[in-house]
Amino acid sequence: MRLLALLLAVLMMLSPAAAQDRARLDLGASALVESGRAWWGDPPLELRLALTKAVPWRVNIVSDPVRLVLDIRDVDLNGADAKALFGAGLATDVRWGRYRDGWSRVVVELPGPYRIASAVQKTTPPLPQITVTLEPVAEADFTAPPSATAALRGLPDPAEVEALPPREGLVVVLDPGHGGFDPGALAEGETEANLVLVFALELRKALQDRGVQVVLTRESDTFVPLEERMTLAREARGDLFISLHADALPTGQAAGATVYVWNPRSDGQAAQHLVNRHERSDLISGVDFGGQDDALAAAMMDFARTDTQPRSENFARWLSQRMALMGIGQHGRPVQGAAFSVLKSPDIPSVLLELGFISDYNDRANLLNPEWRDRMVMVMSEAVLGWARDEGQRASMLRK
Template sequence: MIRIFLAFLLAVWAGFAQAQELSALARFDATASGVKDEAGLTQLRLTISQPVAWRVRVLDNPPRVVIDTREVDWKSVQSLDGQSPNVTGLRAGPFRPGWSRLVLTLARPMAVQAAQMQTDGPVQINLTLGPIDPKRFAELAALPEPLEWALPEPTPLAELPKDRPFVVMLDPGHGGIDPGAERDSITEAELMLTFARELRDVLRGQGVRVELTREEDIFVPLEARISAARAKGASVFVSLHADALAEGEAVGATVYTLSEEASDAASQALAERHDRDDLLAGIDLTEQDDVVAGVLMDMARTETAPRTARLALALETAIKSADLKMHRHARQEAGFSVLKSPDIPSVLVEIGFLSSTADFKRINDKEWRAEMALAIADGLKVWADEDAALRALRNP
């Protein structure tokens, strides 16, 4: 008997109740999968090793189909790339604990006409994509996430306690579906998680409270990283990266602060790429600007900006004092979305660039990382003391 899970309607929560409790990881089978165009429709056949709970939705700008599943190892799904001109890109990876996400970038808006999981014989997710009016597609893409799936709401400013303890929020860049830069099969995401843990240990050893935006190799949207910092009452936010930079020959640590005007084209490209990675992973940042819009937020930023500038300077001084390699322009500015907290001084530190052979060697060296962690901890300490002193002057 053929058993088919009912097709899930777009953006309607896939019935967990009916889904069997399956904890083991399912594997994707590339050889038994494919994409083909037929009679104006695009058929996707994804074979996996066992049935899993799943759901499908669409997102716009660029048009995408997002397939969320209970853990599926989608490795080699990119081998389906190029099988249909309607699907211009595929990427997949862990999304949130226990869930994987597969994102298909479409050449144009398309309707999900049918979505089924066949469980008789080989387990297959079958999707049929067809033509759709772009306006209708945009409407479907704009449907809100189900409550239990939505991102945490940012904590209102007023709810944060006045005399809060000094808390450092470390933000290991990228993760999960978004590996960041890659070199010799080592990803920026894993290197930065390692470094964040090492820096956390150094800071905790000095009695500083530290939180991480992610503790494992999962995707955390940029907006959720900001929300997490606010929820934990962070005094300062440090995003850690080691990107690849094709533009110019970037080498050495660089401290970035937020600005609408980037220091140079390379910085701007870097910031745009981070936003694009986030977008491709399925999160739309457009609402972020609504959240942080408004006069109050701008006022908060006016107060925060000079504190952030001093933070960047303190970090530059500490890293230089430790005799660690810095970029010839050690402090730079760009429109990194992850730095948009209006009230928390936020910096993005490229501890080096994976595109530089010398930096790559250094970042992979545990001893070098230990020195860098100490330097950053020193910089944070100097800044925290100075910041507290200046605040005391202002509010005696």
């Protein structure tokens, strides 16, 4: 049987009214209990967390030592003492605290190897409740988390529950596509990998000059697997992830800048062609990125994205509108959906920008022209700052 060691489950409460006040943990109604008989070793366990309303959440088992890690969002844990949880003694340790922007983390250190048998959030009265049932497994059957959701691999070490200091300013992660043994698209002696790196370095400088913190997923001609690019973004606590490309398509199929946002159901043929090409380089490198998603986890990822997706789409709009205002040539459909793996982060707004198509004569000339790049750098810097202000204002409105 397949071990579902990483399960992401989210229920979004998206009405503005619901966003105004945070859920509270009802400690009195929460518990860790034995949920059955132990046939050997440790007993099956059930963790119940009662909340004043349903929240986005995700749950995961990690090793060394074995522990259940439950992330919950918009929950006020202030004043709730983890040691006072009913049944806390069944675990080696129970702790919780603020974890990162808006998320709190509950860590239950387990007495031995376990697997998650089920994890559900009941949203109906009297109290919404997250229930996670855990079954003991033999040491030999316990494996450190395989990927149920590849996009979430590389989460920061859940061993620590600590209050991260509030972060100042905006962090933008720039992801120059391809690199190393994967040059990307080729035309007239130019490689996509090099063109997008040159552009990323110029854009970094411009953003930094405007006070934005910038993290690059690569700064030289090296290969970085897709998944690692997302991990870097998460580790940097990025507010925005921008993957930069300049791909090739058969003549006549594409010209002009195109912004892609995540859409697994996109039926655009050109987009699918690009997606296939991008995933292939990862397969060549030995990283099996695409194949391991559980259908269940994948479906749940879609819920997670209901929060991030509108912010990604908002940035795509900002970018496209700025390009239009500044006379940057765009594709006939400047904003499109596609299932690029790098856009899968459930918690970081992400877009993939085809600056142009290296296969198109004009686009290629633009990419090689420092004046065009200056204009595009300006467009993107303004789009980033405009979007950030827009999102910031929305957030403060919600907090009122």
